[in-house]
Amino acid sequence: MTETILITGAGGNVGREVVLALAAPPGPATATATATVKAALLPELVTAWAPLPGVTPVAFDFLQPATFAGALAGVQRVFLLRPPALADARRHFAPFIQAARAAGVRQVVFLSLVGVDRQPFVPHYQIERLLRDSGMGWTFLRASFFMQNLNTTHRDEIRRRHELYIPAGRSRTSFIDTRDIGAVAARVLTESGHEGRAYTLTGSEALNYDQVADIFSAELGFTVRYASPSLAAFVRSQRQQGTPWGYTLIMALLYTLTRLGTASVVSPDAAQLLQRAPRTLRQYVQDYRQAWLTA
Ligand SMILES: NC(=O)c1ccc[n+]([C@@H]2O[C@H](COP(=O)([O-])OP(=O)(O)OC[C@H]3O[C@@H](n4cnc5c(N)ncnc54)[C@H](OP(=O)(O)O)[C@@H]3O)[C@@H](O)[C@H]2O)c1
Incomplete structure (x- = not known):
């Protein structure tokens, strides 16, 4: 079954690699990536991504709930990234997480931080909590320094x-190389069995x-x-x-x-998910x- 995946932060370091990994040949045959970017970036990325199969740039802004419905239409899975400037989990992310749940999203793959489970003061900790409580399937990618x-x-x-x-x-x-994070994200977004798992990517x-x-x-x-x-x-x-x-x-x-x-910390998770050394x-x-x- 072809699924539609929404990728937030698609114009940034990691989001871009997730899109490329999903679209790259031979690519995961089951996925169609729907890449979302802020409206201001749209013209550049429409041009840059025009040749990528199955990638449709759409306007999306965490701070503008009016963009959520269009971005989430037909979407089953989401790659969620916290843009560095947005630090308030409840104000900046809870509305989008609720909208995703209401739109029928089944899994959210969240780019988090290594060691976050011991750092309750960082926004990623609070976003993980919102996702655990959301009722949707979740997968956390707790990455080390890029x-x-x-x-x-x-x-x-x-x-x-x-x-x-x-x-x-x-x-x-x-x-860790962001290209490896992109490849891991593409895998856990297109394969079953990763819901309820937190991976440490180093x-x-x-x-x-x-x-x-x-x-x-x-x-x-x-x-x-x-x-x-x-x-x-x-x-x-x-x-x-x-x-x-x-x-x-x-x-x-x-x-x-x-x-x-x-x-x-050095974890074996990335090597296991990549099926090669990072x-x-x-x-x-x-x-x-x-x-x-x-x-
Ligand atoms: N750097 C590290 O070593 C490291 C390690 C582990 C985890 N992390 C986490 O990784 C995340 C950053 O990833 P990154 O480096 O890929 O980020 P990035 O390159 O700064 O990209 C952020 C993306 O989010 C978009 N964006 C900004 N504001 C937005 C909004 N209001 N609504 C929708 N999209 C918006 C940006 O678009 P514009 O360009 O138009 O603003 C950009 O495409 C952070 O949460 C960070 O804590 C970082």
Whole structure:
């Protein structure tokens, strides 16, 4: 049976990979992906995705309930992502979760955070709770730090200053590639047996940032240094670069948790679901190397 899957955050790092994984040949034969994006992104993505089989961009905004009915029409499964700017679970996500239930959605696959079950103060914890109470089937993908943070948030410091300016001390992080998260999401959205399951998605090793810098140096052909700033110095530097307070504080919180060891857990779940080893950081740097070499 062909099912329709609604993918939220489809223009972002992970949502884009979920769409690509669902549409990629040989692709899951049972699924038709309905990708949803904010209206402002629609023209660009209609063009970009026109050749992808079964992908229909539709307008969708968590903050505009009038967009829910169109996005949810005919949908059986949803990939739910919390856009970083939306932090209030009850105000920003409960209305959509209720609408999904009313529209007959059977399963919601939610992109959550590694270790979230011990972090009741983060929005993902509260969204997981809303989903458990919703009456719909749920699957949680509790992801570790994305490798792709290094070619987005941290791209310029690597490219321009040849350094990693990250306040993680000597802690270790089990980075995961967003392409692997997309592949896992595509699988659990198109196969039965994943309802009521929480998967911890990590790479197969946890690296400290000196090791990360060494991999960058070996692959890029110039020396990349791990600066290891204090949390206070990191916050000052982000503010000087014009990063908004809210985002700066969230990063400071996440790196504080990282220092406490929460990002170092290594789980077999990704390898089991991918049926291969997750991509390594070295593979990721090789694939994205132009990001740090071009102006
Ligand atoms: N970074 C990490 O290491 C990491 C690790 C584990 C979990 N996570 C979680 O992953 C999530 C972020 O994923 P990501 O990096 O893929 O996000 P992202 O690249 O920032 O993409 C967010 C997407 O959501 C869309 N969006 C923003 N506001 C919206 C709204 N009001 N209604 C509908 N769509 C909206 C954005 O569209 P526009 O571009 O038009 O705004 C964009 O397409 C967060 O919940 C984060 O906590 C991150």
